[in-house]
Amino acid sequence: MHLADLPTPSLILDRRKLAANLATMNARVQRHPGVGFRPHLKTAKSADVARLAVAGHAGGITVSTLAEAEYFADHGFRDLLYAVAIVPAKLPRIAALMRRTGVAILLLVDSVEAARAVAEAGEALSTGFAALIEIDTGEHRAGVAPDSPALVEIGRALHHQPFASLRGVMTHAGHSYGCRSIEAIADVAEAERAGTVRAAERLRAAGLPAPVVSVGSTPTALHARRLDGVTEIRAGVYMFGDMFQSAIGSCAVDDLAVSVLASVTGHNRETGHLLIDAGGLALSKDRSTADTPPPHDVGYGLVVREDGTRFPGGDLVVTRAYQEHGVVRPAEAAGSPPIPFGELPIGARVRVLPNHVCMTAAMYDRYHVIDGGTCIVAEWTRTNGW
Amino acid sequence: MHLADLPTPSLILDRRKLAANLATMNARVQRHPGVGFRPHLKTAKSADVARLAVAGHAGGITVSTLAEAEYFADHGFRDLLYAVAIVPAKLPRIAALMRRTGVAILLLVDSVEAARAVAEAGEALSTGFAALIEIDTGEHRAGVAPDSPALVEIGRALHHQPFASLRGVMTHAGHSYGCRSIEAIADVAEAERAGTVRAAERLRAAGLPAPVVSVGSTPTALHARRLDGVTEIRAGVYMFGDMFQSAIGSCAVDDLAVSVLASVTGHNRETGHLLIDAGGLALSKDRSTADTPPPHDVGYGLVVREDGTRFPGGDLVVTRAYQEHGVVRPAEAAGSPPIPFGELPIGARVRVLPNHVCMTAAMYDRYHVIDGGTCIVAEWTRTNGW
Numbered sequence: 001m002h003l004a005d006l007p008t009p010s011l012i013l014d015r016r017k018l019a020a021n022l023a024t025m026n027a028r029v030q031r032h033p034g035v036g037f038r039p040h041l042k043t044a045k046s047a048d049v050a051r052l053a054v055a056g057h058a059g060g061i062t063v064s065t066l067a068e069a070e071y072f073a074d075h076g077f078r079d080l081l082y083a084v085a086i087v088p089a090k091l092p093r094i095a096a097l098m099r100r101t102g103v104a105i106l107l108l109v110d111s112v113e114a115a116r117a118v119a120e121a122g123e124a125l126s127t128g129f130a131a132l133i134e135i136d137t138g139e140h141r142a143g144v145a146p147d148s149p150a151l152v153e154i155g156r157a158l159h160h161q162p163f164a165s166l167r168g169v170m171t172h173a174g175h176s177y178g179c180r181s182i183e184a185i186a187d188v189a190e191a192e193r194a195g196t197v198r199a200a201e202r203l204r205a206a207g208l209p210a211p212v213v214s215v216g217s218t219p220t221a222l223h224a225r226r227l228d229g230v231t232e233i234r235a236g237v238y239m240f241g242d243m244f245q246s247a248i249g250s251c252a253v254d255d256l257a258v259s260v261l262a263s264v265t266g267h268n269r270e271t272g273h274l275l276i277d278a279g280g281l282a283l284s285k286d287r288s289t290a291d292t293p294p295p296h297d298v299g300y301g302l303v304v305r306e307d308g309t310r311f312p313g314g315d316l317v318v319t320r321a322y323q324e325h326g327v328v329r330p331a332e333a334a335g336s337p338p339i340p341f342g343e344l345p346i347g348a349r350v351r352v353l354p355n356h357v358c359m360t361a362a363m364y365d366r367y368h369v370i371d372g373g374t375c376i377v378a379e380w381t382r383t384n385g386w
Numbered sequence: 387m388h389l390a391d392l393p394t395p396s397l398i399l400d401r402r403k404l405a406a407n408l409a410t411m412n413a414r415v416q417r418h419p420g421v422g423f424r425p426h427l428k429t430a431k432s433a434d435v436a437r438l439a440v441a442g443h444a445g446g447i448t449v450s451t452l453a454e455a456e457y458f459a460d461h462g463f464r465d466l467l468y469a470v471a472i473v474p475a476k477l478p479r480i481a482a483l484m485r486r487t488g489v490a491i492l493l494l495v496d497s498v499e500a501a502r503a504v505a506e507a508g509e510a511l512s513t514g515f516a517a518l519i520e521i522d523t524g525e526h527r528a529g530v531a532p533d534s535p536a537l538v539e540i541g542r543a544l545h546h547q548p549f550a551s552l553r554g555v556m557t558h559a560g561h562s563y564g565c566r567s568i569e570a571i572a573d574v575a576e577a578e579r580a581g582t583v584r585a586a587e588r589l590r591a592a593g594l595p596a597p598v599v600s601v602g603s604t605p606t607a608l609h610a611r612r613l614d615g616v617t618e619i620r621a622g623v624y625m626f627g628d629m630f631q632s633a634i635g636s637c638a639v640d641d642l643a644v645s646v647l648a649s650v651t652g653h654n655r656e657t658g659h660l661l662i663d664a665g666g667l668a669l670s671k672d673r674s675t676a677d678t679p680p681p682h683d684v685g686y687g688l689v690v691r692e693d694g695t696r697f698p699g700g701d702l703v704v705t706r707a708y709q710e711h712g713v714v715r716p717a718e719a720a721g722s723p724p725i726p727f728g729e730l731p732i733g734a735r736v737r738v739l740p741n742h743v744c745m746t747a748a749m750y751d752r753y754h755v756i757d758g759g760t761c762i763v764a765e766w767t768r769t770n771g772w
Contacts, residue, residue, distance in 0.1 A: 007452070007479070009772055042709060064710045066393070084663065084710050085651040087733040093393070110652055113732045141711060142652045142661055174708070265471040266496055266528045275528055277470065281748050282772075286671040322560070323428060323744055324450045324470050325527060346499045347473040358709055362667050362749070365771060385751060386395055386668075 001376035003306055003349060003368075008263040009282035011364035012351060013049075013380065014308070016372045017257035018239060022053055024255075025221065025238050029057075032227040038062050038081060038214065040236030043358045046367065047075035048380040053239060062216075062234045066093055071383035073103040081106040081214070083170070083234070085134060085142055088117040095127035106167060106212075110134040110143045112150060115157035115164075122163025129164050132212055133203075135171040137195035138188065143171060146198040155208040168212030168231070169199045176219040182249055189224035192217075197229035219250050242357035243298050244288035253302065253310075258361060259351040260301070261368075262326065264344050273319070274328040274339050276303075278352055280321040284359035296331075301352040301360075303328050307374055308351060313337040318352060326352070387762035389692055389735060392754055394649040395668035397746075398737060399435075399753035399766065400694070403643035404625060408439055410637075411607065411624045415443075418613040424448050424467060424600065426622030429744045432753065433461035434766040439625060448602075448620045452479055457769035459489040467492040467600070469556070469620070471520060471528055474503040481513035492553060492598075496520040496529045498536060501543035501550075508549025515550050518598055519589075521557040523581035524574065529557060532584040541594040554598030554617070555585045562605040568635055575610035578603075583615035605636050628743035629684050630674035639688065639696075644747060645737040646687070647754075648712065650730050659705075660714040660725050662689075664738055666707040670745035682717075687738040687746075689714050693760055694737060699723040704738060712738070 003012065029037045039053040042064035050061055050072060060079035063069050069080055082094070086107045094105055109115045109131050122129045133154050136143035144150045158166040173192040179185045192215050200210035215227070216234030227233070240258040241251035262278035283300045303316040315331035316339065328350075330339065344350070354360035361367075362384055369378040389398065415423045425439040428450035436447055436458060446465035449455050455466055468480070472493045480491055495501045495517050508515045519540050522529035530536045544552040559578040565571045578601050586596035601613070602620030613619070626644040627637035648664035669686045689702040701717035702725065714736075716725065730736070740746035747753075748770055755764040 007772060008473075008475070085661070085732075087394075087649045087651055087663065089649065089733060090393070111732055117732070140654070140657050141706075141708065141713065142654065145656075263473045263475065265473055268526070268528065270531075271526050275471070277473065280672065280745055284671060285673075285742075285745060286666065322527065327527065346471075346497055347475060347503070356671075359666055359671060363771075385749075386393060 003261055003370070003374040003376070006261055006368055006376070008261050008349065009278040010261045010368050011361060011366070012259050012261050013367035013369050014257045014372060015369050015377070017255055018049065018052065021239055021241060021251065021255055021257060025235060026056060028222050029233055032224070035227050035230050036060070036232040038232050038234050039239070040083070040216070040234050041068060041072065043236040043361065044239055045361070045382045045384065046380050047072065049239060050077065062236070065386045066090060067383050067385050069094070069105060070097055073097055073101040078102065079104050081132070083108055083172070085110050086114060086118060088121055091118065091121040091129070092125060095125040098127060107131040108134050108170065109154060109158070112153050112157050115154045119157060119161040119164035122161065127163060130167045131158055131164065132168050132170045132214065133166070133199070135169050135196050135199045137171045137173060137192045139172060139175040141174060146195040146202070151199055151202055152206045152208065155203045155206065159208050166203070166209055168210040168214070169196050169203070170212070170214035171196045173215065173217040173220045176217045177248065179219060179248060182223050185219045185223040185249070186225050189220035192220055193224065193227055193230055200229065218245060219248060222250055237358060240357045243302055243353055243355045247296055253353065256353045258357050259304070259308070259353050260360065261306070261349060261351055264346055264348045264350065265325070266346065267341050269341065272329065272338055274341070274344060276326040276328055276350060277324060279323050279325045281323055281363055283318060283321055283326065283352060283354060284356065284363060285321060286356040286359040288356045298331065298355065300326065301354050304351050304353060306349040306351060311340060313340055389647055389756070389760040389762070392647055392762070394647050394735065395664040396647045396754050397750035397752070398645050398647050399755050400643045400758065401755050401763070402758045403641055404435065404438065407625055407627060407637065407641055407643060411621060412442060414608050415619055418610070418616070421613050421616050422446070422618040424618050424620050425625070426450070426469070426602070426620050427454060427458065429622040429747065430625055431747070431768045431770065432766050433458065435625060436463065448622070451772045452476060453769050453771050455480070455491060456483055459483055459487040464488065465490050467518070469494055469558070471496050472500060472504060474507055477504065477507040477515070478511060481511040484513060493517040494520050494556065495540060495544070498539050498543050501540045505543060505547040505550035508547065513549060516553045517544055517550065518554050518556045518600065519552070519585070521555050521582050521585045523557045523559060523578045525558060525561040527560060532581040532588070537585055537588055538592045538594065541589045541592065545594050552589070552595055554596040554600070555582050555589070556598070556600035557582045559601065559603040559606045562603045563634065565605065565634060568609050571605045571609040572611050575606035578606055579610065579613055579616055586615065604631060605634060608636055623744060626743045629688055629739055629741045633682055639739065642739045644743050645690070645694070645739050646746065647735060647737055650732055650734045650736065651711070652732065653727050655727065658715065658724055660727070660730060662712040662714055662736060663710060664712045665710045667709055667749055669704060669707055669712065669738060669740060670742065670749060671707060672742040672745040674742045684717065684741065686712065687740050690737050690739060692735040692737060697726060699726060
C-alpha cells in the first residue's frame with residue numbers, strides 16, 4: 001500500500017518524524033534531572049503513539065476526555081491524569097473505569113465546591129479519588145492563583161477524607177502560545193514553575209501534602225531554563241507539531257509528522273485557484289489566529305506535494321475552507337508564480353500540513369502511517385468524542 | 387431519560403423545531419409548482435432526519451461524501467446526488483456501491499478532463515455513470531460559467547458514451563451567505579436561476595440533454611422569487627438552522643433545532659468568566675466570520691439554559707474555545723450584567739447554540755432527541771468521515 005492507494009481525505013502520520021520529535025522532547029526533559037515526563041495524549045489520542053511517547057519515562061500519561069481515559073485504560077495504561085476540571089456527574093463513570101481496569105486516575109479541581117463534591121462522591125461510590133489542584137500561573141483560563149486563600153481551603157476539603165486525597169498541584173501555561181521568541185517562552189516557563197512551586201509550598205506550610213508539582217505546555221517544556229521544585233512536565237502537540245507551533249519556534253515545518261492527504265478536484269483558472277477535497281471538516285476551521293496571529297499566515301494549512309516536499313515555485317496554502325472544498329492559492333498574493341496547474345491535474349494528490357493538529361486529527365478515526373517516503377507501513381487507531 | 391442524565395458534551399436535536407423548519411421549507415418550495423426538492427444531508431448526516439426531510443417529495447437526496455452515500459444507500463435511499471466534483475480514484479468505490487445496493491448516484495463534473503475520466507472509468511468498470519455539470523453562477527468556487535465554451539465540450543464528453551450519460555446542470559449559490567438582506571438574497575437566487583437555466587439551454591441548443599436543472603442554498607431556496615426553468619432545489623442547513631443563518635435572516639434564534647449540552651466546569655470570578663466542558667472540539671472552531679462577519683458576533687456560540695431559554699439578564703456567549711474548555715462571558719462587554727454565577731454552580735448544565743451547525747454536528751456520532759422540553763425521546767445515528 002502506498003499513499004496513492006488511500007481514499008482522500010486521509011490522515012497521514014510519518015513515524016520517522018514522530019520519533020525525531022519524541023527524541024527532541026526527551027533530550028529537553030533530560031536537562032532537568034529528577035523531573036518526570038507525563039505526555040499529553042489529547043493530540044494523538046492513539047495507543048500506538050502513546051507507547052512510543054512513554055518509552056524511557058515512568059508510563060504515566062495525561063488525557064483530556066473520559067473517552068481517552070477509557071481507551072487508554074483498555075490499552076494497558078495504568079496511570080492517568082485527567083487534566084480538565086472535574087464535574088460531579090462524571091465521577092460515577094470514572095469510578096466504574098477504575099474498578100473495571102484498576103487504572104489510577106488523577107483528577108483536577110480548582111474550587112472548594114468541586115473538591116467537596118469529589119470527597120462526597122467518593123464516599124457515595126466507595127471509591128478513593130485522588131486530585132490535583134489547578135493553579136493559574138498566568139493563562140487566566142482556569143485554576144486558582146498561587147497566593148489565593150482558596151488554595152489551602154481546597155486542599156483541606158480533599159485531605160484526610162475517607163474517600164479523597166490531595167496529591168498536589170498542576171498548571172497549564174497555555175499563554176506561552178502568545179509568545180513570539182524563545183526568551184519570552186522561557187520567561188513564561190519560569191513564571192509557570194515559580195507559581196506552581198509556590199502553591200505547593202503554601203499547601204505544605206499548611207500541613208497538606210503536595211508530592212506532585214506538574215507543569216506543562218509544549219513551548220515551555222521545550223524552553224524552560226530550570227525546573228527546581230517541579231516533579232513532572234506535560235506536553236502533547238510536540239509529538240506531531242503543526243504550522244502554528246512552527247511559527248512560534250517549537251519546531252520546524254520539516255518536523256511536522258501529521259498531514260492530510262487530499263485530491264485535486266478542480267481548477268479555476270479564471271480566479272487562479274485549485275480546489276481540493278479537504279475542506280473545513282478535513283482540516284478543521286482552526287486558524288490559530290484568533291488572538292495571536294502567527295508571523296506567517298498559511299490560512300487553513302500549507303499544501304505540499306504527495307511526497308511531503310514543498311512546491312519549488314513558491315508555497316501554496318488553503319485560503320478558504322468550505323465543508324468539503326478547500327481553495328488553494330499561492331501563499332503570497334503579489335509577485336508569486338501562479339498555481340502549477342500542469343503538475344496538479346484533476347485527481348492529483350497533495351498533502352496539507354495543518355495549522356492546529358489537535359483539531360485536524362480529531363476529524364479522523366485512524367492514522368495511515370508512513371516511515372518517511374510514501375509507503376503505508378501501519379494503521380493506528382485513534383479515539384474521538386467524549 | 388432527561389437531559390440531566392446525559393454525559394457532556396452531547397449533541398441535542400429538538401425534533402419539534404426540526405419539524406417546524408422542514409414545514410417552513412416545504413411551504414417555500416410549494417410556491418414553485420413543478421419544482422422538486424432534493425434535501426442536502428451534509429448537515430444532518432442522519433437517516434432519521436432524512437426520512438422526515440424527504441416526506442412529501444420524490445425521495446431524492448444530496449450528499450457531500452462517499453461515507454454519506456454508503457450510509458444512506460444502506461438505509462434505503464435510492465436516488466443520490468453526490469454534490470462534490472468527482473475525481474477518478476473515487477469511481478470504483480461508487481461503482482461497487484451502485485452494484486451492491488442498486489442505488490442511483492448522480493455525479494458532478496466541471497471539466498472536460500473529469501468528464502472523460504468518468505466515461506473511461508465507466509467502461510473499465512462496466513458501470514453506467516450519470517453526471518451533472520457544475521455551473522458557476524457567481525460563487526466563483528467551482529463550476530464553469532454559463533457561457534463558457536467548456537460547457538458544451540464537457541457535455542459532449544459525457545453524452546452518448548457507452549457507460550456515461552449527461553443529465554443536466556447544477557449550481558450552488560454559496561455567495562448568498564454574504565448577503566445581508568432578503569432582497570439581496572432574492573437577487574442572488576435570480577442570478578443562480580438565470581445562469582443555470584442559461585447553461586441548460588446552451589446544452590440543449592447543442593443537441594445535448596439537460597433534463598435536470600438543480601439549484602440551491604438555504605438562503606436562496608427560502609427567498610427565490612421565481613424558479614422558471616429549474617427542476618429541483620437543494621438545501622441542507624435549513625433543517626437545523628444556526629446562529630449564522632439566523633444572522634442573515636434564514637431563521638430566528640428560536641428556530642435552532644440543534645445545540646450542544648455542556649456542564650459548567652469552573653468559575654473565574656476575577657476575570658468574570660465561566661468555563662464549560664464544550665470547547666473547540668465540541669463546538670468547532672468555525673466563527674462563520676472569516677470573510678463576512680454577521681451583524682451580531684456570538685463568538686463560538688450562544689449559551690442558553692438547559693431548557694433552551696435565554697438568560698434573562700442578558701445573553702451569554704462562548705468567547706474562546708480551547709480544545710476542551712469553552713470560556714463563557716456576557717455577549718456585550720460593556721454595561722451588561724455580570725455572569726449569573728449563582729444560577730450556574732459547578733456541574734450546572736447549559737446548552738450552546740452553534741455558529742455553524744454543519745461543523746459542530748460533525749464532531750458527534752449521534753443525536754440525543756428531545757421533543758421540546760428536556761425529555762430524551764430517541765437517539766438517532768449520524769455518519770461522519772469520508
